[in-house]
Every structure is written in structure tokens, then in C-alpha cells.
Amino acid sequence: MTTHLVGGISSAGRALPPLDGKPFITRRSNGAYVWDDAQRRYIDTALGFGATVIGHAHPLVVEAVTAALRNGPMPAFAHDGEEEAARLLTSATRHLSRAIFTNTGSEAVHLACRIARVATGRSIIAKMAAGYDGWYDDVTLGQAGSGDAAMLANARPSRERTTLLRFNDFDDVDQLFAENGDIAAVILEPMLANAGCVPAAPGYLAHVEATARRHGALVILDEVLMGFRTGLGLTGHGIGLEADLATVGKAIGSGIAVAAVVGRPELMALAEEGAVNRAGTYSGNPVAAAAVTATFQVLKNLDYPALMARGERLRHGIRAAFAKNGTTVTTSGEGSVFTIWFGDRPPSNYAETLGMANAAMTLKLHETLRRHGLLIMPFAFGRLYLSDAHTDEVIDAMIDIFKDAAREMAA
Missing domain, CATH: 3.90.1150.10 (Aspartate Aminotransferase, domain 1)
Structure with a gap:
């Protein structure tokens, strides 16, 4: 057909x-x-x-986004709903206390990587082989099902600005930083969800974080999938990770297209000052902000x-x-x-x-x-x-x- x-x-x-x-x-x-x-x-x-x-079409979210639509979904300029949504979101992400809204998780990962590169002056992002961090070209390297994800070759799979880590392999973390001094950040998922919910080995993610910090690299928690799914906050924080930046989405908007980067104030200031370019006609629009605000009214009592x-x-x-x-x-x-x-x-x-x-x-x-x-x-x-x-x-x-x-x- x-x-x-x-x-x-x-x-x-x-x-x-x-x-x-x-x-x-x-x-x-x-x-x-x-x-x-x-x-x-x-x-x-x-x-x-x-x-x-919180379930499909939750009445509080539907009511909130309907009101936002009726009030005008795209004013182009600042609106009061965006700050309230950011306040509620960051109230649950601890020291990652400032937010920038995007429309999708892929956009959020892209922006977090951009912030990390500017903050460190380095270019390479390391991600987990078989992890999913969005569908933009850089981070599609090594997605589950690809030949690169298996990491069978002698050479580490890499692209111009992305390289891979073998998940749950402690030695491979040390080897990565020994062979590459240009790592701006490592992206961590609390588990390899898109490879079949493979859990992190005890101490593995903490080892990655500690090694990254020792070598001057930042840590990005990709929580687009897991954030606010196991508790009111980031799953990584619940298992003892700190992180410098995190990406969230999915659960924060209950089906409405919205995602965000949350981060340490000194890193997020790079975007505020213009050192990091950020844009997006629909980012933080009134409908998305209303969905986040309404969702958190439910999540806080879940x-x-x-x-x-x-x-x-x-x-x-x-x-x-x-x-x-x-x-x-x-x-x-x-x-x-x-x-x-x-x-x-x-x-x-x-x-x-x-x-x-x-x-x-x-x-x-x-x-x-x-x-x-x-x-x-x-x-x-x-x-x-x-x-x-x-x-x-x-x-x-x-x-x-x-x-x-x-x-x-x-x-």
C-alpha cells in the first residue's frame, strides 16, 4: 500500500x-x-x-495543557510558566539546580555535550557501547544492534567527536583515558535500557565518574528514560552519582514533547552568557511548561x-x-x-x-x-x-x- x-x-x-x-x-x-x-x-x-x-492522558496534565493552548501556545517571548516549570524540575535534581528546556531528549543530549565541550575546551564525548543517547549523528555511534556496539575490533570505535566505552568493563575505563587526553565528558545511563535493561555492575558507574573527574572530564547523566521513573529525582543520584549535567525528558512531561538539561550553575552560566549557543523555537513553550508543572504536582505525591x-x-x-x-x-x-x-x-x-x-x-x-x-x-x-x-x-x-x-x- x-x-x-x-x-x-x-x-x-x-x-x-x-x-x-x-x-x-x-x-x-x-x-x-x-x-x-x-x-x-x-x-x-x-x-x-x-x-x-503517571498513565496516559492524566486529567491534571490534560487540563493544564488545554488551558495553555487556549491561552496561546507560541508567544515567542518569555512567559511566566517556564520559570515555574524549571523551579519544580530543579527542586528534585539536587545540585543540578539550573535548567534549559528543549523539545526532545536528543536535543537535550546535544546541548549537554555542547556545554561540556565549551566548559573543558575538549572535543570528545565518550558514551557507552550499546547505549542510547538520542538519534543525532554524533551519538548514534555504537547503538545496540550495530557492529560497533560489540567492540570486537582491536581499535576502539570512534567518530570525529565520539568514542565508546564497554559497559561494565572497569579496565576499559582506565584504558580510555590512558589513550585519549581530549575527553570532554562521559555520558552515563543508570542502566543500558535500550540493550535490554542491563544493570550497572556494583561500583562501575562510580568508577567511571571518579576516573573522569581525575582526568578533568565532566560527567553527563542521560536520564531521559530513567529520570523520575524509580523515584522523585534522578536515578543516578539515587545510586550515589553526582554528575555535572543531566538530561531529562519523557516522565517530566507525561506525553507532551518536552525535555531539559539540568546542571551545575557555573556550567549553565556558559549558556546564559552566550558562550554556549542555545536556540529552539518551541523550547520551553507554554504547553510544554504547563505539562511539566502539572506532572510534578502528581509526581510529588506518587x-x-x-x-x-x-x-x-x-x-x-x-x-x-x-x-x-x-x-x-x-x-x-x-x-x-x-x-x-x-x-x-x-x-x-x-x-x-x-x-x-x-x-x-x-x-x-x-x-x-x-x-x-x-x-x-x-x-x-x-x-x-x-x-x-x-x-x-x-x-x-x-x-x-x-x-x-x-x-x-x-x-
């Missing part, structure tokens, strides 16, 4: 495979659910790739421990459902975002994920669950996200569906 929209969708990763010859088209979303164009309801675990932790506990209960239920039917599965990640693996233990590094990834089984699981009204990502490195709208009753329903799916797949 010929369409005017390339591939039928504007972001390739959002496409679902046809099922029984029919494409999946979303009609609407609310709470823990999405509805297709035939009005069938599904429990959703994609959640806009983690873009909301029972994160209960959300994480529900996620852990689901993970246990999934493992038990398959075990009862003679199939061993495991999971990796956190209670509100995790990956299912067909194996007896979760991967500890990217090389292990490549050995464990089972695209055929993951697709079969996706199709089986979809027929029962539960949506998961259809590829092996996909994540299951949960929101506060995934109540105990929803989790019970999900476990029951996994029981049915495990039984059918075993048969």
Missing part, C-alpha cells in the same frame, strides 16, 4: 508488526490502556516508550515504592507463569521498567545480551499477548514500562494473561 507517510510512521521504532494481516493503529490512550481503531482495549506496557509514569513493588510482583508472576509450563524466563531492570529474557539468568553486559536475544520467541510472545489484550514491544531488547495507572487490579490481569500466553506457547 502506498502512503504519503514514510513507512506509515514518523519514528521507525514505534511501528508494530501486522497481526493476522492487520496493522495496529492506535485510536486513543488513557490510564494504563490504549485502544485500536476497532475500539479494542489493550493493557499498554510501551507507554510512549516510557514517556509517562507512591514510588508501591509502583516498584507492583512491578516486582509482575516480574515474579511472569517467571512463575512460564516455569509452570516448562519454560525458563528471567527479567532484568527495575520494577517500573524491565526486559524479559528467555534464559535462566539476566545478562550482565552487552555481549551476553547478544547471546541471549531470541527475536523469534519475543515476537511470538508479543503476538500471543496481543491476542489476549496486552501490548509489549515486539523485539528482543524491548522494555515493559509500568505507570502509576497500572494498579494492583491491572497487574493481576497482566499476570493472568501471561499465564494464558505461557500455556499456549508451551503447547
